[in-house]
Amino acid sequence: MEPVYLDNAATTPMSKEVIAEMTDKMNNVWGNASTTYSFGRTAHTVMENSRQIIADSINAKSAEIMFTSGGSESDNTAIMQTAIARQSLGKHIITTAIEHQAVLRPLHYLEQRGFEVSYLPVDQDGNIALSDFKRALRDDTILVTIMMGNNEVGSTMPIHEIGELLKDHQAWFHTDAVQAYGLLDIDVKRDHIDMLSTSAHKINGPKMIGFLYRRQEISFPSLIKGGDQEDKRRAGTENIPAIAAFAKAVAVITSQEKAARQQKYFDFKQQIMTGLHQNKIPVEVNGTIATTNLNHVLNIWLKGISTYVMQTNLDLDGFAISGGSACTAGSLEPSHVLTAMYGADSPRISESIRISFGRYTTSEQINAFVQSVSQIVQRLASKKEVS
Numbered sequence: 001m002e003p004v005y006l007d008n009a010a011t012t013p014m015s016k017e018v019i020a021e022m023t024d025k026m027n028n029v030w031g032n033a034s035t036t037y038s039f040g041r042t043a044h045t046v047m048e049n050s051r052q053i054i055a056d057s058i059n060a061k062s063a064e065i066m067f068t069s070g071g072s073e074s075d076n077t078a079i080m081q082t083a084i085a086r087q088s089l090g091k092h093i094i095t096t097a098i099e100h101q102a103v104l105r106p107l108h109y110l111e112q113r114g115f116e117v118s119y120l121p122v123d124q125d126g127n128i129a130l131s132d133f134k135r136a137l138r139d140d141t142i143l144v145t146i147m148m149g150n151n152e153v154g155s156t157m158p159i160h161e162i163g164e165l166l167k168d169h170q171a172w173f174h175t176d177a178v179q180a181y182g183l184l185d186i187d188v189k190r191d192h193i194d195m196l197s198t199s200a201h202k203i204n205g206p207k208m209i210g211f212l213y214r215r216q217e218i219s220f221p222s223l224i225k226g227g228d229q230e231d232k233r234r235a236g237t238e239n240i241p242a243i244a245a246f247a248k249a250v251a252v253i254t255s256q257e258k259a260a261r262q263q264k265y266f267d268f269k270q271q272i273m274t275g276l277h278q279n280k281i282p283v284e285v286n287g288t289i290a291t292t293n294l295n296h297v298l299n300i301w302l303k304g305i306s307t308y309v310m311q312t313n314l315d316l317d318g319f320a321i322s323g324g325s326a327c328t329a330g331s332l333e334p335s336h337v338l339t340a341m342y343g344a345d346s347p348r349i350s351e352s353i354r355i356s357f358g359r360y361t362t363s364e365q366i367n368a369f370v371q372s373v374s375q376i377v378q379r380l381a382s383k384k385e386v387s
Contacts, residue, residue: 003318004365008202008358009151009179009297010322014245015204015359017252022206022245033238034229043240050247054211057250058196059187066212066233067243071178072102074197074212075145077223077234078174079106082143082195083115085220089170090140091115094133096157097340098122099147103176104336107145120146124341125288126155133162141171148180148196152337152354153287154297156184163192172218178202178210179294182253183262194218200242204359205249209242265295265357268366272298272355275370281377286338286352296357299338301348302373305380310353310373313380317372322354 005013014022025046031039033047048062055062068074083093095107097119107117118136120128128146137144144166149156159175166173174195177186182203188196195218199210214233226235253261269289276283286299302310307323314321323335334349342348355369 001318001368003320004369005320006355006357006361006365006369007320007322008361009354009356011201011207012204012358013360014206015249015252018205018245018249021248022241025241025244029240029244031240033240034227043238046240046244047238050243053247054250055213057186057253058181058213059189060213061216063231064213064216066214066230067238068210068212068234069208070201070210071100071176071197071199073223074199074210075100075102075174075176076106077212078195078197078214079103079110079143079145081220081223082172082174083110086142086172087115090138090142092118092138092141094118094120094136094141094144094146094171096120096122096128096146098126098150098152098155098337099145100151100176100178103145103147122155122340125290126150126153126337126341128157130158130161130165134165137165137169137171139170141169143174144171145174145176147176148184148186149177149294150337151179151297152335153299153341154294155287156180156293159193160191167192179297182250183258183294183296185255185258188213188215200246200249203249203253205246206242209239209246211246261359262291262295265361266291268357268361268363269295269298271363271366272300272370275367276300276373279370279374279378281374284348286341286348298355298357299352300355301352302377303347303351305377306350307353309380310376313376314353314372317376319369319372322356323352 029043029046031043033040033043051065052062055065091114093115111117120132122128146157148159163173172194175193176197178197178199181198194215196213201207222233222235224235229235229238282303284301286301311323338349338352
């Protein structure tokens with residue numbers, strides 16, 4: 001059997017449509033979009049057409065989309081530059097305990113420089129309580145940055161409710177939608193979102209391209225200093241082939257396609273858990289299986305088997321899965337998400353794996369995965385009994 005890729009929350013393979021679009025633009029539209037002669041005008045037209053496609057996908061204005069190198073830059077820009085621009089109004093920021101490191105690390109940096117950050121706790125399903133958010137919100141809160149959906153357990157946050165609570169407050173509302181974009185229905189106007197971060201490589205687009213939606217009324221200095229690109233908001237010559245490829249990846253994901261993918265991934269989750277239970281494998285879901293979650297992510301606790309051992313054995317069987325966020329996969333640090341959900345002493349922290357589905361995942365691959373996990377668990381159990 002060919003190797004099976006089940007780590008789509010880390011990155012996704014580029015689709016054929018995207019590769020074709022990117023190759024075409026690399027061959028034919030290589031001018032600098034900031035120049036005024038024909039080569040530059042052609043590049044500029046491609047860029048602005050792509051910007052409009054992306055803006056329409058979240059009900060934004062074209063002028064509110066700023067291209068970046070990806071989710072990390074978008075998160076850092078929203079957080080760091082808001083802090084710089086608004087510190088005279090207060091130094092309090094609200095986030096959650098389970099944000100991606102691209103959010104947490106800039107916040108830790110700001111804490112070292114006199115800002116105060118409230119980290120909302122989560123329950124064992126990975127959800128925050130709106131009552132905790134209301135208690136944390138203060139007159140001097142200048143920024144709320146809460147992810148739309150979690151990359152390790154798939155829990156989704158009450159973005160609309162938070163937006164409603166903030167629409168008459170001075171705090172700007174930023175959401176990291178890197179995992180949610182392309183799966184959930186996103187409307188920045190409906191949900192009163194001021195800033196939103198994404199990355200193309202999570203939706204079968206190229207790496208090193210993303211965008212930051214920034215509501216038109218919001219202004220802060222550019223994080224990247226240099227030229228006047230992106231309407232003076234982000235210096236650096238625009239990557240036209242990657243931008244066009246990003247727009248192509250967005251264009252193929254209609255509302256119907258989003259719903260279909262969510263249902264397909266939900267079915268995969270049930271297929272895995274049903275199969276493992278039928279094979280009498282001691283397993284529990286970290287978080288919950290709910291249709292409202294990001295259904296491409298399934299995090300499971302395989303009782304008594306270390307994450308490293310299971311990853312290694314699955315790799316030998318040809319299955320690519322993760323122990324958590326790919327951004328910390330090489331670290332010995334435990335998952336901060338599972339720690340926040342279950343406590344630092346829980347065995348789940350060191351005995352869990354993350355499986356994440358994508359556009360090209362098949363039911364046959366899921367069946368093969370279930371059989372592989374079952375055989376590994378049974379083999380390891382036999383070794384324990386012998387020893």
